[in-house]
Amino acid sequence: MHDLDLLGAANPVGRETLKRLELGAGAAELCDALIACPRAAPATTAARRPRRTRRVTAPRTFGSLAAAGVLAVVLVFTLGRQGGDGATAWAAPLVKLAESSPLVLVDAPGWTVTRMDEQDAVEGEMSFANGDHRADLSWRRGSLAMWQDDRRHGAALVVRRNVLGAPAQVAEYAGSHGEPLPDFTAIWPEHGRVLELRANSATLAEFEALLAALARVDVDRWLSAMPASVVKVGDRAGVVEAMVADIPLPPGFDLAALKAEELARDRYQLGAEVTAAVGCTWIKRWDDARRRGDDARAQQAIAAMASSHHWKVLDQMQAEGAWPEIFREMADAMRGDGTYFKRPLTDAVQEGLGCARWWK
């Protein structure tokens, strides 16, 4: 059974149940009682600080890549030339990418980098794994006090430790009954940013060992540690060509631009980018055709997208994530009344496939 259906089935209070709840005198009494409370009160620890408006921008180094953060910006790197001293000479954009991160790795046997996202020049996150052990390192703006205060809520344990020479707050999360969970976080400041390491360590001692294993490294070592699944920039054109080999492309589709980007991508991410570019273009043609009453053109787009059930690139991605499943569901929705679970398909694909980027 679909995990989403199971999750919905586990909703303790479904929509219809909530609608049927009678909220009479109790709710009215509460409202009146609250209004009678004085408004000039000291700040409460439960008060949420005013929300910052976040504008997710593409990193400066990446030109046309992923406008507005619709697709997660993932690690990109290229093989560099070997310098005369044997060190790798990385391309300037990649050096800039690395230098915008804290240049921190987990320097302990078995730990590898599994993911790297950078939202902009200041904020980002990366994931590490060692068998079943997982850890996420994030760096972000904001006040240290605000983030530490946030993490103290719901914590079963809060202690102070040093991490990479900085004073850090370490917290262990509590479960819904107050029991400790294997979920630790450490927050500390660095150069005006707030860093956080979060891991599923079983004990505080295990988490402390992980913190002690954090190491600052140079650009070369950091870039070298990035996942080997990244498509090399030199290979991009060939890989994109192979991905679209069995995909019907919309008339006038600019494949050359897709191949020519000066980036290397994680293979799965590249597959999502390529299929989104093609799929969003077909969906736009389909929507335009329907509005004009051009049935032949609409049917062409529907047939093209229906073939996605046989696209090799999606078959290859299937084992690694949910993208292929949702892409094919949206393709199938083109055959119906133009809605995807009661939402206009053209709205749904903006969130689901990031089509806003391709519809400019």
Add this chain to the structure above:
Amino acid sequence: MRVLHRARSPLDEHAAERRFRQLFQAESRALIGYALRRVQRPEDAADVVADTFLVAWRRIDDVPAGAEGRLWLFGVARRVVANHHRGASRGHKLSQRLGEELARQAPVQDDGDGLAEAVRGALARLWPDDRELLCLVSWEGLRASEVARVLDLPAATVRTRLHRARRRLRAELGAEDLGAAPSDHPEPALLMPIPKDA
């Protein structure tokens, strides 16, 4: 802490009261649903609602208008629930009657065959942030961009974490054949896909 630059006029107070009543009228049911889904007892849910709206009343000028107001309230409620789980909250006389009404109606669903219990058990084994992400999308029916505003995260981060959370939930659920029919839950499309994280 808010700094008051001048004393409030009766007009200010009247406007504040009107805004608050509108907010309460529009959002109390959704907030009650949020609270009931996250605490054990209906009386505790009423306390969460009271604490959250108390913050809203005291900071009514900060509450965004329209649909954003609900997201703001969820953000506050999340912290109130966390305080509750730490045992840091106290029962409210303000919400006593509401608590009694909710308890009388006993709205928590029981599917009778243990399916929901099994899934909630799997949810409980997730990281708290992952659990909250999944619940906000599946149970409160929020989009990723709305979840981002509740949790004060970039939308791209929410999408990545949501995808990871789904994968972890699937791992916790395992290959067990849980069967069962769906109940009245939000459309699965609200749990929008995002590329994998590695």
